Structure formats: C-alpha cells, structure tokens
Amino acid sequence: MASTQHPSNSSKAYPGHVGSRPRQQMLRWVDPRHKSAGYLGFIFNRVAGIGLVLYLYMHLIVLSTLTRGPEAWDGFVAFAKSPLILAMDIVLLAGLLGHGLNGLRVALVGSGIAVKQQRTLLNGVLVLAGVLLLIGGALILVL
Amino acid sequence: MSWTINVTIERHIVARPVTTDRYTVEIEPHRNILDVIEKIWAEQDRTLTFRHGCHHASCGSCAIVANGREVLPCIVHVEDTVKKDGGTLALGPLRNFPVIADLVVDMEPLFAVMEKAGMPIVGPADPLPGQPEDDYNAFENCIECGICMSACPVVATDSEYMGPAGLAAVYQSINHTADASERSRLLDMVDTPSGIWRCHVAYECSELCPSNVDPAGKIMTLRRMATFRRIRRLLGIKEKKEATHGIDTTPVKQ
Amino acid sequence: MQQQRERYPDDSMRWIGQSISGVLLIVLLAIHMIAQHYMVEGGLRDYEQVMVWLRSPWVLAMEIIFLGVVTYHALLGARSIAYDFGLPLAVQKNVNRILLAIGVVTFGYGLWLILTIYQQALQF
Ligand code: SF4
Numbered sequence: 001m002a003s004t005q006h007p008s009n010s011s012k013a014y015p016g017h018v019g020s021r022p023r024q025q026m027l028r029w030v031d032p033r034h035k036s037a038g039y040l041g042f043i044f045n046r047v048a049g050i051g052l053v054l055y056l057y058m059h060l061i062v063l064s065t066l067t068r069g070p071e072a073w074d075g076f077v078a079f080a081k082s083p084l085i086l087a088m089d090i091v092l093l094a095g096l097l098g099h100g101l102n103g104l105r106v107a108l109v110g111s112g113i114a115v116k117q118q119r120t121l122l123n124g125v126l127v128l129a130g131v132l133l134l135i136g137g138a139l140i141l142v143l
Numbered sequence: 144m145s146w147t148i149n150v151t152i153e154r155h156i157v158a159r160p161v162t163t164d165r166y167t168v169e170i171e172p173h174r175n176i177l178d179v180i181e182k183i184w185a186e187q188d189r190t191l192t193f194r195h196g197c198h199h200a201s202c203g204s205c206a207i208v209a210n211g212r213e214v215l216p217c218i219v220h221v222e223d224t225v226k227k228d229g230g231t232l233a234l235g236p237l238r239n240f241p242v243i244a245d246l247v248v249d250m251e252p253l254f255a256v257m258e259k260a261g262m263p264i265v266g267p268a269d270p271l272p273g274q275p276e277d278d279y280n281a282f283e284n285c286i287e288c289g290i291c292m293s294a295c296p297v298v299a300t301d302s303e304y305m306g307p308a309g310l311a312a313v314y315q316s317i318n319h320t321a322d323a324s325e326r327s328r329l330l331d332m333v334d335t336p337s338g339i340w341r342c343h344v345a346y347e348c349s350e351l352c353p354s355n356v357d358p359a360g361k362i363m364t365l366r367r368m369a370t371f372r373r374i375r376r377l378l379g380i381k382e383k384k385e386a387t388h389g390i391d392t393t394p395v396k397q
Numbered sequence: 398m399q400q401q402r403e404r405y406p407d408d409s410m411r412w413i414g415q416s417i418s419g420v421l422l423i424v425l426l427a428i429h430m431i432a433q434h435y436m437v438e439g440g441l442r443d444y445e446q447v448m449v450w451l452r453s454p455w456v457l458a459m460e461i462i463f464l465g466v467v468t469y470h471a472l473l474g475a476r477s478i479a480y481d482f483g484l485p486l487a488v489q490k491n492v493n494r495i496l497l498a499i500g501v502v503t504f505g506y507g508l509w510l511i512l513t514i515y516q517q518a519l520q521f
Pocket of ligand 1: 286287288289290348352353354358
C-alpha cells in the first residue's frame with residue numbers, strides 16, 4: 001500500500017461534520033469527464049449561452065459603426081471578411097445552432113411535453129445541428 | 144483467470160488531510176467492485192471505512208464514485224469499469240455530501256428532503272420498465288442511494304436545491320394521494336426556485352440511477368403540472384376539487 | 398430549506414417566458430441570418446444595401462422585437478446561472494436589480510441604434 005497526499009485538498013480535511021454539505025465548488029458543473037450525453041448538452045448550452053451573450057454585446061457595439069456613415073461600415077465589412085473572422089463566424093454558427101436546437105429540446109422536455117422522447121430528441125438535435133452547420137459553414141466560406 | 148488491478152482510494156480521515164492510497168488487488172474480472180473493497184479490507188487495510196448492506200442493490204447504502212461515475216459497487220463488475228487486466232480503479236466517496244470517513248458519506252441532505260416529501264419510501268412503485276402493470280409491482284423503486292444527488296450538476300453548486308431523489312419522492316407522494324389540497328400543498332413545495340425550476344435538464348440522474356426511478360422524468364412531469372396550474376390560474380379557471388393534472392390518481396390497492 | 402430563500406411563485410412563468418422567447422429567437426434569427434448574411438453576395442451587406450434593407454418599416458419592427466426578445470432571453474439565462482450558485486437572499490435580490498438595469502440600458506441603447514440607423518436609411 002502506498003499513500004499520496006492530495007495536492008488540491010491537502011489543506012482542507014473534512015472534519016467529519018454532520019448535517020452540512022461540503023463547500024460547493026462553483027465550477028463543478030463545467031467538468032465534462034465521464035458524463036453522459038444529456039449532461040454534455042447542458043454544459044454546451046450553458047457555455048454557448050455565455051458566449052452568445054458576450055457576442056450579443058460585441059455585435060451591438062460593432063453595429064454602432066453604421067451610425068458613423070458609409071466609410072466606417074464598409075471598412076468594417078472588409079475587415080470582417082478576413083479568414084480569421086470567417087472562422088470565428090463558423091464557431092458562432094455552431095454555437096447558435098447548438099444552443100437553439102438543444103434549447104428547443106430542453107424547452108419541450110423541460111415543460112413536460114416530450115419527457116419520454118428526450119433521448120430521441122437529443123439525437124435529432126445532434127443530426128440536425130450537424131447538417132445545418134455543414135450547409136451554413138460551407139455557405140460562409142463560399143459567399 | 145484473475146486480473147491484477149491497481150486500486151486507488153480517497154482516504155478521508157478526521158483531522159487528517161485527504162490522501163489517496165494505492166493497493167494492488169488480484170481478482171476475477173467478473174467479480175463486483177464491492178468485492179474488491181472487501182478484499183482490500185480483509186487482506187490489506189483494516190482501517191478502510193466503507194458502508195454496505197445487502198450486496199444486491201436493494202439497500203442503496205454502498206454507493207460510491209468509481210472511475211468518475213457514481214455506481215452501486217455491489218452490482219458493477221470489475222471488467223465493466225476497469226476494462227483490462229492491469230487497469231486502474233479509482234474509488235472515492237459520493238460527491239455533494241459531507242464525508243464522514245473514506246467512502247462513507249452523511250446522507251442527511253437526501254433524507255431531509257425525503258422527509259419533507261412525506262417519505263414515500265415503502266409506497267407502491269411504478270411498474271418495472273417493459274413489464275405489464277400487474278405482473279410486477281415492486282415496492283418503491285428509489286433505494287435512497289444518493290447517486291443522483293452526487294451526479295447532479297445543480298446540487299454540485301447549489302446546496303439549497305432539493306435534488307433529483309427528493310423531487311421524485313414528492314412526485315410519488317402527489318401521485319399517490321387523491322386529496323386535492325394535499326396535492327396542491329406538495330406541488331407548492333416544489334414549485335419554487337430551489338425545487339423543480341432549478342433543474343437544467345442534464346438528465347445525469349436518470350442516466351445513473353441504479354433503480355430506474357427516472358428522477359429527471361419525474362421533475363419534468365412536476366413542471367408540466369406546475370405550468371398547467373399556472374396557466375389555469377392565469378386564465379382564471381378554478382381548480383377542480385380533484386385536480387388530476389392528467390395523472391391517474393386511482394388510489395393503489397394495498 | 399426554501400423558506401429562507403425568496404419565494405418566486407412566478408418561476409413557472411419565467412420558464413414559459415424563456416421557452417417562448419427561445420422559440421421566437423430561432424424564428425427571428427433564421428430570418429436574420431438568411432436576410433442579412435445568406436441572401437447577399439459576400440455574406441455581409443455593404444452600407445448601401447443595409448440602408449435599402451432597413452427602409453422598410455417591417456424590418457424596423459422586426460429588429461426592435463428581435464432586440465427586446467434577445468435581451469430578455471439573454472438576461473434571464475444569466476439570472477439562471479447566477480441563481481445556481483446558491484446565493485443568499487440579499488444577493489439574489491441584487492442580482493435581479495442589476496440584471497434589470499442592464500436590460501433597460503441594453504434595450505435603450507439598441508433602440509437608439511436602430512432608430513438612428515433607420516433615420517439615416519430614410520434620408521439615404
Ligand atoms: S432516485 Fe435513483 S439514484 Fe436517486 S437516490 Fe433514488 S435510487 Fe438512488
């Protein structure tokens with residue numbers, strides 16, 4: 001038998017407390033290891049959701065260049081066609097599709113409407129999001 | 144043919160830092176994880192603390208985390224978790240519960256909610272999946288093992304959340320009474336931010352529940368009941384004296 | 398357990414709201430994506446094309462609805478994440494107030510933006 005001390009936990013031993021729960025770990029929900037599909041969907045939706053909120057504000061700020069006349073806007077349009085931005089657009093599209101379609105599933109299941117079909121719905125969401133992402137992504141690159 | 148596996152166990156001992164202990168165990172791959180634990184206790188380390196009872200998934204007292212997933216070690220085979228001869232088996236106590244010692248946690252957070260739900264522990268259960276209703280009518284499915292609480296992402300961050308098993312218990316209680324005011328009281332209890340609305344539909348509880356309780360499904364059904372009630376109130380429709388929320392309320396024969 | 402926390406009998410309404418706004422967003426976003434990005438060569442309208450497009454009052458109305466729904470959905474989602482951390486009652490109330498303030502500011506700014514651009518489009 002060999003023994004190693006936990007690097008992370010070494011300072012806080014559990015003093016055998018009764019009736020209280022261990023201190024909650026705020027970022028526990030984001031750990032995808034050993035999780036099943038539904039849980040991964042939950043992580044995805046939340047991470048994508050946070051990303052989309054940030055994007056929303058970025059988008060609103062960027063759109064203000066429209067108020068500064070044609071030069072400002074057309075300058076931005078030219079910038080937005082750089083390969084890096086196009087790649088990020090594809091990530092954005094993936095986030096939108098995933099969050100939207102999975103959100104639809106969560107809305108249906110979570111309102112008690114399609115409780116029994118949650119597995120089927122999850123697979124459907126994956127397939128549909130994949131197909132739409134392929135089409136949409138290709139269009140971003142072609143246009 | 145025996146396998147030689149490397150077992151690591153999180154050791155939680157009062158007033159000592161948490162450590163990970165390593166053991167090498169020889170065992171047939173078709174044996175259960177609980178056999179591994181008992182073998183270590185019998186042959187290598189008498190200080191190891193763990194809890195078990197029935198050895199056949201009835202008592203729910205042995206639940207632990209094995210290789211990252213919540214399991215009942217009494218019914219999970221070594222070969223299904225360790226996968227290969229020479230592989231690793233990492234064991235730890237359930238998450239989201241206070242640890243008493245090593246693999247033993249304090250189940251108080253679960254029982255507290257169960258009590259509020261009216262402890263529907265020995266009520267008649269749902270029929271087993273795939274079985275006609277009268278063929279098998281097991282006792283209450285939930286064995287209070289706490290696996291769902293340990294696996295739930297919301298319980299992990301919010302200790303106020305009632306948790307999957309507790310909400311499923313409330314569902315059972317609602318389902319087994321025809322008294323409209325009692326049903327309404329029970330629904331009030333879970334129609335709260337710490338109740339059904341805190342759930343994020345990750346379905347990990349239903350995925351890992353060893354007893355086919357499908358807590359997530361129960362939470363979703365409770366939500367439908369709460370939503371419909373809300374809409375009815377919005378439209379000014381009076382509650383029927385025996386509101387059934389679309390659920391069969393015929394009292395179950397004892 | 399939950400007595401210590403603020404009781405919101407309206408959480409079911411929030412859920413319904415989040416679901417409905419989500420569905421609306423799928424529809425609005427699909428229109429937005431196709432109209433703004435997939436119908437025009439190059440994937441982005443240049444200034445002139447934006448102005449022509451925005452002149453329609455229908456488009457104006459749609460953009461305002463879009464703005465409102467997306468702000469509502471986003472901030473309700475943020476609230477849900479914040480509440481998952483088991484916040485004490487006083488903090489919960491503050492979260493609500495802060496998010497409401499952010500929502501009002503966002504909508505106000507967005508509305509100003511849309512109307513300014515609309516005016517530009519009319520004069521264009
Ligand atoms: S619902 Fe399932 S996982 Fe949760 S305590 Fe009951 S038997 Fe265990």
